[in-house]
Amino acid sequence: MAHEFWKSAGLHLTEPSAEGWAAITPQLLRAYWTRPEVHPVEESNDFEIGLHEALLVDPMRSVSEADLAALEDPDAIETYRIILAFRDVLMSAGTVEGAYLKLVRGHKTTAPIPPVFLDQMVHLILRNALKDCGDPLRLRAAEIFFREQTVSTPDGRLMLADEEIVEMQSKSQNIGLAQLLAETATPAKSIALDVLDEENKALYWGRSDRFDTVIDFRFEQPALDAFARVVEVWLKHMIGVSVRVEPRPKVEDRDWRWHVGLDAQATKLLNALYEGRDVSLDQMSQIVGLFRMRFDDESRLIERVRGKPVYLALAKDAEDCVRMKPQNLLVNLPFVASS
Known part of the structure; x- marks a missing residue:
């Protein structure tokens, strides 16, 4: 029996697509028009109040430049531009997963997308990808x-x-x-x-x-292995790649070919190690998880990586905080460029 979890992810506001992704619905888009940042305040003019009410009824309603100008308040206009830019990506992609891939692959938007929106997308995507998880x-x-x-x-x-x-x-x-x-x-x-x-x-x-x-999260503790399994699910769900991820205590590989840092700090540390630069013990202690990843099908990999593992690392920063960037797994793998 499947358990309920992460209701806050909003998967119930989507519908399953043919490929098993989370399809965009008016209900999901409406949730963004109910955010406190976009809700009219005491100083809002009548047009803003009316526009907001109209968008709650029809979250896909078009909003023109004239509509934005009629809001009058610069902060409100900026907020609307952000929500509309995000909505445009969701609607054009048709699924949350597709929209996330567009954004992390450099799709240009009419306004900057807040990082919290990306985190929310990952939350919803993983709720979908792990819907049958019992662990x-x-x-x-x-x-x-x-x-x-x-x-x-x-x-x-x-x-x-x-x-x-x-x-x-x-x-x-x-x-x-x-x-x-x-x-x-x-x-x-x-x-x-x-x-x-x-x-x-x-x-x-x-x-x-x-x-x-x-x-x-120590080596050989079940949580570290659990994280490795989530990496496998993430890659399979998002880009259809089957991998095997194994926690490792350290890198012992004289022929290291490729690595992916799962956050900014891990990327710096792996780059330094790969380039043979001196890395202090204090710097090494920032790594909280190290993994070796192999691909079931290597035909998509560039020639020099075939037959070799890809190393992954997760690290804490100077504030003892882990700030993972799951998009790194989608954009930094050694795949042959698509024709």
């Missing part, structure tokens, strides 16, 4: 794809917790992540940060939208 650890590991993670190392462990939740807890209780993990008796108003493992992972089902569980 809460895999789902928790998938959160790394679309939510920033705070890293701590209590008692030699490598703990990843949701950055937003930790920040909220730290401000309310004036303590850090290590203390949050150590506390057993917490005030009723607080959010318990339970460490998810094989024994208690069922608790995830009842609170998946709270993003308040922690995982141990």
